[in-house]
Amino acid sequence: MGASLTELFRREPDLASFRRAVAALGGDFPLSSADMIELGTAYFERFPDRVHDRNAEEVRFGYAIVRAAVIEKAILGLAPERRPAFREMLEDVSRVGPAVEGLLGSAGPEMLAADIERLSAALAALRATIDEIPKGMIKERFIGGISNLFNILYVIRMKAPRPDPL
Amino acid sequence: MADKKKVLIIDDDPAICESVKAILDGSGFDASYALSGKDGLEAFRKTKPDVVLCDMMMEDIDAGAKVAKLMKAERPGLPLFLLSTIGDATANTIGLGDLGFSGVFQKPVNFDLLLAVIGRFAKSK
Numbered sequence: 001m002g003a004s005l006t007e008l009f010r011r012e013p014d015l016a017s018f019r020r021a022v023a024a025l026g027g028d029f030p031l032s033s034a035d036m037i038e039l040g041t042a043y044f045e046r047f048p049d050r051v052h053d054r055n056a057e058e059v060r061f062g063y064a065i066v067r068a069a070v071i072e073k074a075i076l077g078l079a080p081e082r083r084p085a086f087r088e089m090l091e092d093v094s095r096v097g098p099a100v101e102g103l104l105g106s107a108g109p110e111m112l113a114a115d116i117e118r119l120s121a122a123l124a125a126l127r128a129t130i131d132e133i134p135k136g137m138i139k140e141r142f143i144g145g146i147s148n149l150f151n152i153l154y155v156i157r158m159k160a161p162r163p164d165p166l
Numbered sequence: 167m168a169d170k171k172k173v174l175i176i177d178d179d180p181a182i183c184e185s186v187k188a189i190l191d192g193s194g195f196d197a198s199y200a201l202s203g204k205d206g207l208e209a210f211r212k213t214k215p216d217v218v219l220c221d222m223m224m225e226d227i228d229a230g231a232k233v234a235k236l237m238k239a240e241r242p243g244l245p246l247f248l249l250s251t252i253g254d255a256t257a258n259t260i261g262l263g264d265l266g267f268s269g270v271f272q273k274p275v276n277f278d279l280l281l282a283v284i285g286r287f288a289k290s291k
Contacts, residue, residue: 151185
């Protein structure tokens, strides 16, 4: 196993460098509910939450670090050559159309459909791990973070043609 | 061309707004979004949406409830749904109806259900 996400979070000064450091691990990092809580605790130490006049940038930073971690774990079960296209889509919904077109051309509709099911199962497993986190703001950031990935998965399904029945 | 029903999304996370908008636009709605309760209220008055989907925690931890109350006061029949990370049990105990919400969709949202529900509300207007 590589470095923990909390170590990376404490070491990297901004979101872009954190994302790069996480992506460089190629999914080789622990992400149990205990790891999530540890990362969330470090995040709230740096950005304490407030009841009023909350800092939107800090809240979005929280969602973004969750997404950076969850995306790398979610695409781990896909063939290495197709991971960049899925990473691109999960980071930016506007990339879904072009990326799906690209995958249809390079891998075909059956492979794309199989990848979508693998991604769906991986996200569901990560969601189940998040559900183990006790109720509170750390869990809120993780649910808010992974929710957008489920939304994008829905958009990918909308754009991908259904494979022909046998 | 059929008249598309307008949906306003209010959430402080632009990524969520963009993805929900992509789903709604791709499903035949005309979606727009605002990134705070304050901007959401302004967009509500300007665009007169058929349905509103609103997050709870934005600039204040209860910004969604404050905005919902104001919108419902101006348009009591407005279909207004909470998009929330709070659990079902919590949603049941905080009295969503009293806050002005017609219902709640837990994140991650089940969009098959959401599209069916808001389609029904938009049609009955």
